[in-house]
Amino acid sequence: MLDFKELNTDGNEFELLIREILFNMGMRVYWSGKGPDGGKDLLCVESPKSKILPIEKRWLVQCKHYAHAERAVPISDVGDIIDLCIQHDATGYLLVCSTYPSSTVVNKLEAINSRSNNLSAIFWDSAMLERLLSTPKAWTIAQRFFPVSSNLDGWRIYATENPNRWIINIMGYYIHLSNRIGSYAEVHLESIKKRINAIEKISMPEFHSIRPRAVYYDDKNGSYTWYVDYLYPTKEIPYLSHESIKRLLGHGNVLEDGQYYSFDVHIYPVNSGSDHYDIDHYDYYQPYLGSFAWGYHRKEQINTYEIYENENWELELGQRERVAIESFESLVSNFSTLDFVEVIRSENSNFEAIDLFNYSDDWEQVISTNSISQEQLFSALIIFRVTDENKLDNLMRKLPLSVLKYFRISKRYVYLPDMNEKETPEEVFDWEIAVLPHGSDKVNLRLMFTEYFNELREIIEKFRG
Template identity: 40%
Template structure:
């Protein structure tokens, strides 16, 4: 559970949190002037698709941070909704709060939604938590709730399949999946696997970041583990597959066996959008994990050539990102042959 009392009482951090969530949704929020409660409102324009003609809808976002007192947001805390929306041409009103909303205020917003052209929506503390505890927004949760994200050490949430969980452990986000069964594998085993990765000695600014663990349930404590070897684009990797393979113990779980699947992921730490847990790194793992590991490849197989045959280029989000990568890609074996770009192993 996220403890919203980690955010200061004045509400500024909470407003910033809401803005970051909206940005993660691909929206472009903008601050308005100071609202009637001395706080800042947000404006966000949503693009909606239609069979005939696409259109845009402007939302007024009102943020209420009462977590320190535990107070429920009531009718008296939200004033002049229709006037405020009409003044700026907003057709939507989003109330975001760090506690809950009173039944009276909930009814009032429903009446506005039903009887006017203004759509209303509520994000309370539970909704915000759901929005944050997923791959796309995990880095935001780490930024604003550092204490909550480390205690308790394990948080596991069911997904669309009963044998699959979204998991959080001491700042890591990972998918965990069992071949059969609705109970997650041993947390002691999972922690042993993560500690094993943490103990690997790497080059400067390099890291191993776990992404997924698959448990071959019927056969006992047998696991397949996927992790990214994150290497900044300024220098080629300091480690070969065998360098890392020789540091990992296949028997780090009691009475079991671990198969390691390590992928070299080039990164751009200087990018404004960089995060070691970028949602782009998890796209592969949204499908059933049993199939995913064939695509990543076993670390033991790569030691034959001792080359990173599964290397991935960095995520490019801006023109500046592209410029940095163009300058550094030759260090990772990328070259041009005529109009074609290829990689030399």
């Protein structure tokens, strides 16, 4: 059961919810201005199919959110319905409430229906809204606006006319699921949840999002094909390329469940301010239902590099480098808060400086002029003192390691000039963090570093407690 108290008391989220429901039903939706109680009213245009003459019905929609007060909508908050409809050239009136209308409001709506041939007046209460949201396509809306109560039941799986195809809702996503042969969906749920978690861990700028659209499982050969869309604001440029997203998700690899994975990625610019914007619009699904059902790859978009070159994508490298600097600084900052660690010095990887060597034959001058550390071209370094080596050992055993992303801890003694025999050399530790640049360009390599820094920081935060 959906809890409308999850929506803010000011009614703005409730109005946005109703707008999404109407849009999901295929209507054209507009804001009409403020209503009698100061809230915003909606106008929606319904266009039923006609083989003879196009027909349209214009509805004035009033939204009343009284779930927190737990009271009915009184007649005083409705206003003069007939005058309002005339003012907005509407032939239909819809009252939508998060509780229920009072008996006087219901009687008024019934009276309008009985007296007028041109004006229709109806209401949707909280029970009706829950029925409208309890469909495969609309449930993602419920998950966005009711993140707590909509997920109490966990997954929602809807059967289709084909026994090997389903529509599933989870974590705010609307996903088509198909088997090549088998008629069971439940076996995929844990695997799908892990892939969604991997998608959500990808660091993205604000208003950029990656949405899974469909999953195809070839149960004869043990392989998954995921269909994923990356949406970014129209006035910006993509933060990640097709290949970067594939690499981050494990494209072409056998993952922890023993299955082979491939990812079909599309990239779309979106205008979230449009009245017709929907993050799960049917245009992202309808043209590709055949591919989703049979595991075919969607038609490729324009060449990735042409997109980025045409939009001066390289100009955005500065932004990516700032993100990389922030992720490393955050790692160092969290590491230095450990009670057994004292950070002496830290230095991020500076492999982007490799390009500078192309413009001069005097490499020594390039190094000195740009303060390039030769040792840290493909690795980052944190030098620190330790007061409890057992704690350090315990932490290091918890940190992630792989062939592509790894670290090395070294303990060394610092000898100063003219030290006498009674002086003890200082003990310091070097923590070298590296990424293997195999098959990567500088953008993808920096993304790998940023991803690894974030993974290490998260473990340190948990270790610190």
